[in-house]
Amino acid sequence: MTESATHNTHLPLSDAEVLRIRNDFPILETEVNGRPLVYLDSGATSQNPLSVMEAEQEYYEQRNSAVHRGAHTLAVEATDAFEDAREVVAAFIGAQSNELVWIQNATAGLNLIAYAFGNASVGKVSEAAERFALTAGDEVLVTEMEHHANLIPWQELCRRTGATLRFIPIHDDGTLDMAAAATLLNENTKVLSFTHVSNVTGVINPAAELTAMGHGVGALVVLDACQSAPHLPLDVKALDVDFAVFSGHKMLAPTGIGGLYGRAELLDAMPPFLTGGSMITKVTMEEAEYLPAPQRFEAGTQPISQAVALAAAANYLTETGMDRVHAWEEFLGQRLVRGLEAIEGIRVLGPASGAPRAGLAAFEVAGVHAHDVGQYLDAAGIAVRVGHHCAQPLHRRLGLNSSTRASTYLYNTSADVDAFLASVAEVRGYFGVDGTPA
Amino acid sequence: MSSLDSLYQQIILEESKARRGGDLPNDLLAGNDLPENVGQCHQLNPVCGDEITLRIETEGDQVSGIHWAGDGCSISMASASILSDMVVGLNRAEVDALMSNFREVMRSRGKIQADEEILGDAAALSGVSKFPARVKCAMLAWVAAEDALNQTR
Numbered sequence: 001m002t003e004s005a006t007h008n009t010h011l012p013l014s015d016a017e018v019l020r021i022r023n024d025f026p027i028l029e030t031e032v033n034g035r036p037l038v039y040l041d042s043g044a045t046s047q048n049p050l051s052v053m054e055a056e057q058e059y060y061e062q063r064n065s066a067v068h069r070g071a072h073t074l075a076v077e078a079t080d081a082f083e084d085a086r087e088v089v090a091a092f093i094g095a096q097s098n099e100l101v102w103i104q105n106a107t108a109g110l111n112l113i114a115y116a117f118g119n120a121s122v123g124k125v126s127e128a129a130e131r132f133a134l135t136a137g138d139e140v141l142v143t144e145m146e147h148h149a150n151l152i153p154w155q156e157l158c159r160r161t162g163a164t165l166r167f168i169p170i171h172d173d174g175t176l177d178m179a180a181a182a183t184l185l186n187e188n189t190k191v192l193s194f195t196h197v198s199n200v201t202g203v204i205n206p207a208a209e210l211t212a213m214g215h216g217v218g219a220l221v222v223l224d225a226c227q228s229a230p231h232l233p234l235d236v237k238a239l240d241v242d243f244a245v246f247s248g249h250k251m252l253a254p255t256g257i258g259g260l261y262g263r264a265e266l267l268d269a270m271p272p273f274l275t276g277g278s279m280i281t282k283v284t285m286e287e288a289e290y291l292p293a294p295q296r297f298e299a300g301t302q303p304i305s306q307a308v309a310l311a312a313a314a315n316y317l318t319e320t321g322m323d324r325v326h327a328w329e330e331f332l333g334q335r336l337v338r339g340l341e342a343i344e345g346i347r348v349l350g351p352a353s354g355a356p357r358a359g360l361a362a363f364e365v366a367g368v369h370a371h372d373v374g375q376y377l378d379a380a381g382i383a384v385r386v387g388h389h390c391a392q393p394l395h396r397r398l399g400l401n402s403s404t405r406a407s408t409y410l411y412n413t414s415a416d417v418d419a420f421l422a423s424v425a426e427v428r429g430y431f432g433v434d435g436t437p438a
Numbered sequence: 439m440s441s442l443d444s445l446y447q448q449i450i451l452e453e454s455k456a457r458r459g460g461d462l463p464n465d466l467l468a469g470n471d472l473p474e475n476v477g478q479c480h481q482l483n484p485v486c487g488d489e490i491t492l493r494i495e496t497e498g499d500q501v502s503g504i505h506w507a508g509d510g511c512s513i514s515m516a517s518a519s520i521l522s523d524m525v526v527g528l529n530r531a532e533v534d535a536l537m538s539n540f541r542e543v544m545r546s547r548g549k550i551q552a553d554e555e556i557l558g559d560a561a562a563l564s565g566v567s568k569f570p571a572r573v574k575c576a577m578l579a580w581v582a583a584e585d586a587l588n589q590t591r
Contacts, residue, residue, distance in 0.1 A: 033441075371486045371511035371575065372446075379442040387486045401487040401509060431512065432451055 013320075013328035015413045021320070022411050024049040035381030038416045043199055043227060043360050043407030044385050045249045048313070052252055055312035059305045067304055068278055068295070082304050085311035086294070089259055092314040093225070093244065094235035099267060101260040101294040102302055106226045107149040109245030109260035110193075112273045112297060113222060114153035117191070119271040121161045128269035132220070136162035140191040141184055141219070143168045143176055143205075144397055145198045148390045150224040154193060163190070170397060174201030174350035181213060189219040196228035200391050200405065201350025202333060202357035204228075207239045215240070220266070226250060229259075230317075230409070231358060232326040236261050248306065252313035257306035260297070267293030274299040317410075325410045329359025332408040332417055336361040339421035345428050349398055360407035362389065365424070367433030370402040376430055377404075380423045444565035445572070446512065453559070454512035459522025462505040467491050477589030479582040483574050488514045492582035496590045499529045504583070511575050513566055518579035520559045525583060530591075536560075537584055544573050 011017075022028050025047050030037050039047065059081060065074035067082045083097070090100040103109040119125065120132035134140070140154045144167050158165040168181045176194075185192065192214035197204050207223060214221040223244040228234055230251030236244050243266070248257040262270070272279060272290055276299040281289045290296040317325065337353040340346045345366035351357050365373050374386035385405045388395045395401060406420055428434035469478035469491070478493040488510030495503035504522040508515065525533055540560055543552045544567050552564035566576040 369511035371488070371513075371572070375445065375569070375572070376442065379440070392487075401489075431446070 011324075013324045013410065015415070018328070018411060018413050022413075024051065024316075025411050026050065028411060032381040032383070033379050038380075038382040038419050040406040040408060040412065040416065040420055041383045041385050042230075042250070042409035042412075043389075043405060045255070046230065046252050046409055047411065048252055048254065048309075049316050051316055052254070052309045052312045056254065056305045056309040059308045064305070066301065078304060081308050082302070085307040088311035089307075089314050090261075092234075092318060093229060093246070093259070093261060094237045095261045096264065098292070098294060099261055099264050101262065101267070101297040102307055103245065103258045103260045104256055104303070105247040105249065105258040106224060106245040107247075109258060110149050110222070110224065111153045112260060113243055113245075113262075114157040115273040116270045116297075118157050118160050119273065125271045126269070129271050132270055134158075134161040134163040134190055137188060138163040138190045139186070139188045140165050140193070141168065141189050141214075142166075142192075143194045144170045145174065145176070145201065145203065145391065145394050146193075146195055147199055147224065147226070148392070149226075150193055150195055150222075151393070154191070167393075168194070170203075170394070173352065173355070174198065174203045174398075176203070176205055176210075178206070178209070181210065185213055185217045185219065187217055189214070189217050191222065192219045193222035193224070195224040195226070196234075197226075197231070197358045198350065198391075198394070199227050199360075199407075200362045200389050200394055200403070202360045202362075203350055204232075204356055204358060207241065211240050227358060227360075231329055233322040242266055248310040248313065251310075252316055253310040254306050257303045257310045259310075262293065264293065267297070272296050272299070276300050278302075320410060328410060329408050330356075331359075332412055332414070333357050333359035333361065335414060335417045336406055336408070336421075339417065340424065343421070343425050345434065346424065349400075349403055359409070359412075360405060362403040362405035363424075364400055364403055365427055368427055368431045370404045372431060373404045373424070373427055376427050377420070377423050380419070382420050382423055384420070441565070441568055445569060447562045447565065449559060449562045450512060450516040453516035453519040456519050457515055458519040459504045459506055460508065460515075460518065462491060462493055462507040464507070466493065466505075467507060469493070472589070475590055477586035479585040479589075481578050481582040481585075483510070483514075483578060485574070486511065488575055488578055490514070490518055490579050490582050492518070492579060492586055494525075494583060494586040494590065496587070501525050501528055501530075501533060501587070506579065506582070508579070510578065511572075513563070513572055513575040514578045517560075517563055517576045520563070521579045521583055524558055524560060530587070533583075533587060537580060540580060541577070543567055544576055 063077045065078035067079040087097040090097040117132045120129040121134045169177045211221045220242045223241040225244045225246040229246035244261040249255040279296045279299045340348050347364045349362045370386040387402050475496045480491045482489045490508035492506040543550050548568035552561035554561040566572050
C-alpha cells in the first residue's frame with residue numbers, strides 16, 4: 001500500500017483526501033483528446049490503484065506457479081497466496097472463505113448458478129441436489145431492472161427446465177414495486193434473483209427485505225452485487241442471501257476475476273457446472289467424485305494473479321473504509337442528479353434528487369442521441385457510458401432505447417462532476433436542438 | 439476544425455434532422471411478400487441500439503426508390519438520409535462503385551481523403567473514419583441498402 005492510501009478513517013472523504021487517493025491511480029493523470037481525463041465510467045469498469053498492480057506483479061516476480069498441485073516450494077507459496085486472497089475477499093463481503101468461489105466475473109457467476117440448477121434438474125444427481133431442481137410449474141422471479149447477465153441465464157434455465165420466468169415491475173421513478181413483489185412471490189417461486197443496485201437508475205433495492213420475502217416462500221435468493229460490492233459495505237450474512245456475485249474489475253481489480261458467494265451447505269450440495277481438473281477426489285473411467293466447495297466449482301487452472309490482485313483491491317477499499325466510500329459516492333450521486341435536473345432538456349432516469357441513489361446517473365438528452373452525447377463529452381476528455389447498459393428491458397420500460405450514464409467511484413472529485421455537468425449543458429446547443437442556430 | 443467538428447459537420451446535423459427517405463410506413467416494416475424488384479433489410483447495431491429497416495425499389499437496372507424507418511444517432515440517421523438522396527437514379531454498377539468507395543473511406547481511420555466527385559454529400563461523413571467506434575453508425579444504412587439491392591438481382 002502506498003503512503004497516500006493511508007487515511008484518517010474516522011473522517012468523511014473530502015475533495016482534499018480524494019486528491020490524495022488519486023495519486024494511487026496513475027491512469028487518472030492521463031490526457032484524453034488534449035484534456036485531462038475525467039473518468040466517469042467506473043460502473044462499467046474501474047481503475048486499478050498501484051497497490052493492486054504491484055500485488056499482481058509481485059506475484060509473478062516471486063510466486064508464480066500452479067496452485068493446489070505440485071509439492072515444490074513455489075507451488076506452496078502460490079497456493080498460500082491464492083487461498084489467503086480468498087480469505088481476504090470473503091471477509092470483505094462478510095463470508096467464510098469456503099463460501100467464496102472464484103469466477104471470471106458476475107456474468108460467469110450467474111451462469112454458474114443457473115447451469116448448476118439446470119444440472120440438478122436433469123436426471124438424479126443426489127438427494128441433496130433436489131432442492132436446486134426446477135421443473136414445469138416452478139417459477140423463477142427476477143426484476144424489470146436487471147442487467148442482461150441476471151436475466152438471460154434465467155431465461156435459458158427456464159427454457160431448459162420448463163419453469164416459468166416472471167419479473168417484479170418497477171415504478172416510474174425506477175424503484176421496485178414491492179407490493180407487486182409480495183404478490184408475485186408464491187409457493188412455486190424456487191428462485192428469486194435481483195440486483196442490489198441498478199446499474200442504470202442507481203436504485204438501491206431493499207435487499208434484506210426482499211430476501212426475507214423470498215425465504216418466506218421457500219425460494220433460493222440470488223443477489224447480483226456487481227454495483228454494490230464495490231461501492232457500499234456489503235455483508236451477505238446480514239442480508240441473509242443464499243448466493244451473491246460480483247466482478248473484480250468493477251472494484252479496483254483487474255478483469256478476469258470475481259466472486260461467487262454461496263452459503264456453505266448450499267455450495268456443498270449443489271452440482272458442479274464446469275468439470276475437469278482440480279475439482280475431484282476420485283476419478284474412474286466411468287465416474288468421478290467431487291471436492292467440497294469452493295474447489296468443486298473451480299475446474300481447471302484458476303486466475304491466480306488476478307485473485308491476488310482482487311484481494312489487494314479489497315484491502316485498499318477496506319483501508320479507505322467502505323462506509324466512507326459509500327457516503328462520498330452518495331454525495332457525488334446527488335451532485336450529479338441535482339446538476340442534471342437543472343439543465344434544460346435533460347431527463348434523469350431513476351429517483352429524483354434527494355431520494356436515495358448510488359453514485360451514478362443515467363439520463364436522456366432531448367433531441368440528442370446518447371451516442372452523440374458521449375462523443376461530445378469524449379472530446380472534452382470525459383468518459384461516460386452510452387447505450388442500453390445491458391439493460392434493454394429497463395430502457396424500454398422507461399420509454400427509451402439508450403441513455404448516457406455517468407458513474408463515480410472513490411477517486412472522483414466534485415470537480416469531476418462539475419466538469420461533466422458543464423459539458424452536458426453545452427450538448428443541446430452544439431447539436432442545434434435548443435432552439436438556437438447550431 | 440476540431441476533430442469533433444469534422445465529425446459533426448453542419449451538413450451532418452442538418453441531414454440527421456431532414457431524414458430524407460425516412461418514410462417507410464410501419465405496416466411495411468415486416469417486409470412480407472416483396473415483389474421481385476423490391477428488396478428490404480433490417481440492420482441493428484447491438485452496441486448502441488441504432489436500428490434501420492431500409493427498402494429499395496428497382497426498375498430494370500436502376501434504383502427507383504428508397505424508403506426507410508430507423509432510430510439512432512445523428513451519424514446513422516444523416517448517413518441514411520444522404521444515401522437515400524444519392525442512390526436513387528443510379529444503376530447497379532454505379533451503386534456498387536459508390537458503396538465500395540464509401541466503405542474504403544470509412545475503414546481508413548482518416549487516412550483516405552474522401553473524393554467529393556465520387557461521394558458527393560457522403561464525403562461529409564469522412565470525419566467519421568477517425569472515430570472507429572462510430573464507423574458502424576455511418577455504415578448501418580449502407581449495409582442495409584447493399585443487402586436490399588442484392589435481393590433484387
